[in-house]
Amino acid sequence: MPELPEVETVKRGLAPTFEGALIETVDQNRPDLRFPFPERFVDRLSGARVNALSRRSKYLLADTDRGDVLVMHLGMSGSFRIENDLSQSAPGAFAHPKGKNEKHDHVVFHLETAARNEARVIYNDPRRFGFMDLIPRAELSEHPYFKDLGLEPLGNDLSGETLARLFQGRKSPLKAALLNQKLIAGLGNIYVCEALWRTGLSPTRAAGSLVTKSGKPSKAAVELAANIRETLQDAIKAGGSSLRDHTQTDGTLGYFQHSFAVYDREGEACRTKGCTGAVNRIVQSNRSTFFCPRCQS
DNA sequence: AGTGGGACCTGTCCGC
DNA sequence: TGCGGACAGGTCCCAC
Structure with missing residues (x-):
């Protein structure tokens, strides 16, 4: 879950x-x-x-x-x-x-x-x-569980500046960098896919491509930081996502799964306004990535 | 150093 | 109806 x-x-x-x-x-x-x-x-x-x-x-x-x-x-x-x-x-x-x-x-x-x-x-x-x-x-x-954990994405620490610092020179795919708990702690497969879609960024591009030559965050980096926070906050407001049989502690369901734009929507229409693309599924680091190749680049 | 791949488990779903 | 295979929200460990 x-x-x-x-x-x-x-x-x-x-x-x-x-x-x-x-x-x-x-x-x-x-x-x-x-x-x-x-x-x-x-x-x-x-x-x-x-x-x-x-x-x-x-x-x-x-x-x-x-x-x-x-x-x-x-x-x-x-x-x-x-x-x-x-x-x-x-x-x-x-x-x-x-x-x-x-x-x-x-x-x-x-x-x-x-x-x-x-x-x-x-x-x-x-x-x-x-x-x-x-x-x-x-x-x-x-303790080993905690000593290498990265920053909390909901705190004040996540910004275009911090993303630029974390991603500078990094050649790994953007999705892998966002899933790396040593950089940002708490993001998982669903919300990384969703935040990248909201920002129009391809999961396959190099993480370092969000940083300018002078080490400043690109416009996309600033937007991505804001969209990560917003995606997480929206999900918390909705009580999280209930996939399969997962429920909240009182047995009720979260509702955010109804708001997924790309996750688990392979083949379905992209929800970006005016986009005629369809959601693709690819595998990165042995895990499914969902994105729209037409409006995420 | 940093990354991809497999392993850890059970349950479910889909195609034959 | 049964069976095999693929797949699932995470993360640790080990080769490259």
Whole structure:
């Protein structure tokens, strides 16, 4: 599922339940996801209180009063759902599509929320590309997960200037550079395709071609920076994208997939005003790229 | 140094 | 209806 807008949506969905909550106990239903769970995972969390929930790139971070930060990554197919007093009294409103998928409920957090309600937060991940880890707060920024991460595209750091600095002299395709988490952290396959289409830029051109000889950002670089932010913000507003069976924490669907201009629209008409092109699919770095060869150059 | 390709997993969909 | 292959939102690791 999850690129930055989906992880942000999950964070916002979980925060009211998680923040200030006491973790009474944890069910860890298997020894590993993508990686083994850390030593004494259940013991180190049981009895801890969650100070705050935050996001860095595509990672969710639950800061605890034990000095450990619970780091969670959703991989390709991870999702959370919440079961609480409210969902039991009004199952329709908060029901998550259940059934055959429940065998992939790998972790259950049993919580007493800040409002003193009992709640369960359940992590489900069919492909098990996600993972959880516990890292002492003081070691977080130097931890391998985080130390090489690039800038946050939603902060004030992303601009034509910063893109020019990151891309100068880079011969790799623009799409690969945007997916490189060491440069910009949090972009994934969907939103890179969408932001490039919005800017009329080909995914195959060299990243360095957005930089002038004097090292200044081109007009396209300035526009791309703005369009990346705008694409992500639009997606967050829409509650993220729900592809396949992914849902938000309350079981509702995101809506941004209806706004895709190119992603997963191979052969369909380009949505650029006045453009008569069709969306193409090519493979770059073993991953699908969708773009309109007529209006993206 | 920086990049492309394969690997990690399960589920789904499409063509035969 | 069954079966094989391709494909899926991410990222790590290893050859070039």
